[in-house]
Amino acid sequence: MAGGKLPLTSAESDRRATITHRRRRSNATTYSGGDLREMFSASTIWLERNAQAINSINVFPVPDGDTGTNMYLTMRATMDEAYESDSEAANAVAGAMARGALMGARGNSGVILSQILRGFADSLSEKERFNSLDFVDALHEAAVKADRAVSHPVEGTILTVMRAVAAAARERSRKMRGNLKSVLAAAVDAAKDAVAKTPSLLPALREAGVVDAGGQGLYVMLEGALRYLRGDLASLAPLAVQDPERTWARATIAVHDVGEGEYGYCTEFLVSGDKLNAGATLERMLELGDSVLVVGDETLLRVHLHTSQPETALAYGRSLGKVTQPKVDNIAEQAQQFVAHVQSTGYEPDLGVVGIVVVASGAGLENVFRSLGAAAIVPGGDTMNPSIKQILQAVESCSQQEVIVLPNNKNIVLAAQQAAKNSHKRVHVLRTLSVPQGMAALLALNPEQGLDDNAASMELACRDVQTIEVTKAIRTTSVDGLRVRIGQDIALLDGTLAVAEDSPQAAVRESIRRLVSPQSSLATIYYGARSTAEDAEALAEEIRAVYPSLQVDIVYGGQPHYSYIISIE
């Protein structure tokens, strides 16, 4: 079958210049490889159109890489190969596409997509032309292959969507035999519904309030194909020149993958050889890491995994055949973005045997506590003591059965202890009376150990730190012989009102003078919501000048009411 080819991008428009109005095919009984090519070209164009929207779905805590870009680039490689094939036979074109997809697959979503296309091609392997029943069978085989590609299939992903698509296509085909357009329309509707339901299947999506990006990508592809069958060519006009490779580079800088965070490298490579065994390779890769994907045939395998031993994985590949396109990316490199995400969403990393509940207020302090392994934060402090119920809810929200609570304030210790009594979990309340004590305690957390050992070592650690809290006097009074005027800047040293000055800086200076000894090695200044980094830095410089051997760190605390909270260790 001759005819024009659908343009992929305008960059390639010299080769695939125009959309040709072909003879309407939607009611024809059988379809050629050329039809297949153009349907998937339309899918690819529609995917490109929607790539940015799909990318934007990728919200932590389910970092998925830029799924739209990954799927689009995978399809581009797929279609490049499809157009390399001069054949008009459906099996030849589908085979070329499957091979192109495998060669060009990027990211988890791309690899699964490549496997969908592999199943599709396998099912059509005997068909030079195909009808809608063949198409339905091919969708089924695609769903089966996609499931097999993943070591531990998860519901609420592209896999679920693919299965729903296959089932809906079969259902429609039973009712309206022979109409590919109708079958595809049913598939598109099913994809849309299945995508909408993904958050109900995958808690991480629900938490982030988004649908699955890979599933959305599949839906978009099917819709593009349907638009082509319906002759809606205007919507498939080429886009302005883009550089997907540049987008890809950005995508690789963005956090890559779902992963469990245990392994350091996202590793991908292709192995070509003969008699390659995907099953055996999958097993070996599972020994080396997680997020394992192994797809391909006897002559070509594409492997993706997250592992601390990328060299070992590549070496295994080399032992099988020729390794090409090796790609090793750091997952952990993205810790910074993850922290940013923690800050923006309150996602709670799951650390160790014992869950830690921290009472704190101030965005900065909350972030520091989280970064040290706090599983839950109860907002609260001096002027807003949290309720027992709030603390109890935080305790219950931990995935662990053993929980340590850091109240960080003497007025909260009792409530915390009541919460502990009312929980079915084993709960220990560590009597941390200040933020610095809480920090010191949390730094001593050993994720490998249980509650008793941790409680003991954290208790010891928090006694090694002294606390300065600087705030404004809210009334005029006299405490222990210290006269305080309203509005003065006062400092509590380990909970005792001891300093009254006329500026926060002066209060800090005097407090430091009293607490810092030759044994002191570290001062940490947590500056509050109403203080500035500049002021804190100026104070730090002053302190360093007076005590050259003292390490002075500045940390944004963002706490209300207290201009500075300072720990001396």
Place this chain on the structure above:
Amino acid sequence: MIVRIVTDSGADLPAEVVEDLSITVVPLVTLFGDQPFRDGIDLTTDQFFEKLVTSPVHPSTSQPSVGAFQKAYEGLVDKTDAIVSIHVGAKFSGTVAAAVMARDSIGGPCRIEVVDSEGASLGLGFAVAAAARAANAGASVDDVVAAAQSVVRRQHTMALLDTLEYARRGGRLSRVEALLGNLLHVKPILSVKTEIHALSRPRTRPAALQRLFDLAMAYPNIERVGVMHATSPDDAQMLVEWVKERLPSVPVQIARLGPALGAHGGPGIMGMTVVEGEKTEA
């Protein structure tokens, strides 16, 4: 014939020890971008750390090629009928796998035993030295392997990172671990045996050095101590003196950490290895 010992540069053994004990060292490879540098040959340790700090790309370390091992073994097969090849822990590197592949490709009458040290730096180096001493004393290949494995079991190695920055760049910290203290400039002490995990999270260099020393000295019945540094000879010397004061009769080896750990630890990384004495029969 005397059993010959092969290791890799991840053992961080000082040149004089290598020479005294007639050990063959196959260099690990450091890649800055696509530029490979053989450890100690194309790049000295000083040059490495300078490059680590200034290079726009973070280096990755890789095992020696199978060919490098083949060459090392082939250079020895005329001189001995048995080689014991002891390497960086397979959990950290593909070096053991490369050595095994080289062995399998060689054939011939020379017996080659590949030992996974499960460790790195002097944790490996001490096993290598023990094997070499046994070999030079005329021990059989099985006894040489046993000597190495005995140290593998008894050694404990820990590293103190001055910053988490390089571990993060190198991808050697898991996502969650990388969270540990990056807002508080923690200087973590990590156990480097079989797997890497955090032992302690001190926040100042003096406290970290003290903690490193305390953790090392907490092991009973210590018969050998190693102190490793990358760019901090004074700190290393101080630790050596502390050890000598605490354990006057125990030999202390000082060593320079090469790229294997240095790429991930960054400048300022320190390490200590202790070898516990053999348990006496009850």
